[in-house]
Amino acid sequence: MTVASMEIPLVDLKAQYRAIKDEVRTAIDGVLESMQLTIGPNVRAFDDEFAAYCGTKHSVGVGSGTDALHLALRALGVGVGDEVITVSFTFFATVEAILYANARPVMVDIDERTFNVDLAAVERALTPKTKAIIPVHLYGRTADLTPLLKLADSSGIPVLEDAAQAHGAYQDDGKRKAGASGRMGAFSFYCSKNLGAYGEGGSITTDDDGLAATLRSLREHGQRTRYEHPIVGHNARLDEIQAAVLRIKLRRLEQWNDARRARGARYNELLAGSGVITPELPAGKRHVMYAYVIRVPGGRRDALRAHLAEKGIGTQIHYPIPIHLQEAARSLGHKPGDLPVTERLAGEVLSIPMYPELTDVQQQYVADHIRRFMAF
């Protein structure tokens, strides 16, 4: 049977926009009419609403997820001579933020089943210089924080969750949301994220009043009151237009996450026995499927990707070059083979189309073409 050809993007932001267009335009118009363009009523309301959503006392809206990680490290007092343990299998910004803070990133390997940090590797990497640990909730699945927090707490080391890809995901205990278990959580609202702005945005969540006050100061040039600067901060504000958009989208986030999860479960069924390795959807956690990532064994990933591109199917590799092997990280002295699981997975992973509006017919088309390719 021949299947009619289709164009299916990796992410379809226009489909989402069509559903909320009128509301978004009215909200943006409201901001423009008020001409209050930086931290104002929408940022303050969004901070409250996002904190309530995550189950934390505070959320501090900032300019990006990178700002969120950087400011969080600064608020913890991380600086020259300190080490921060994280993974190499992540977006570059996780490690970049550690370098912004003038600390040394100590990158460890991951668990190949979960794509998340390997606890034993963290334990081995701890030194008296370790000042923070950043687990990354990659692809929308939270890292196993219960044992990690136990280890960190016993050493008095704060955990900063990189929750840039995990808005609304649940922790291992099925209760705490991403960003609510560590000392702080850092979120990105980059446009393609589960909760995405129409530009840039980020937030830091925390239960700690002191850290929240420092973060609010750091996002606005270190000011205490207007033009009074006890510390050097950053221009890292979330702007009013983005906050107004995020407030509208936040009200739909649960529904969109459910739709992503349903599509993830359906892909898993459609691809069972196809020869690709599909992601786990563990019962106790709520994986929010920021990306639906298959593993293509046997060195066939790039050929499958090319085959899907020919059929009009958008894909991406998250991420092809591990951070420890990036040119920009050369001064850290890593070499191929240092993080074997990370390096192997970088050659196997493939993200296929995933967004809440993805239709059954589109999913069937994607799965059929994967199955056909893998059958040869």
Ligand SMILES: Cc1ncc(COP(=O)(O)O)c(C=O)c1O
């Ligand atoms: C895991 C991870 N950390 C950090 C970031 C940085 O966020 P942003 O692009 O908003 O600066 C991203 C986003 O792309 C990310 O995926």
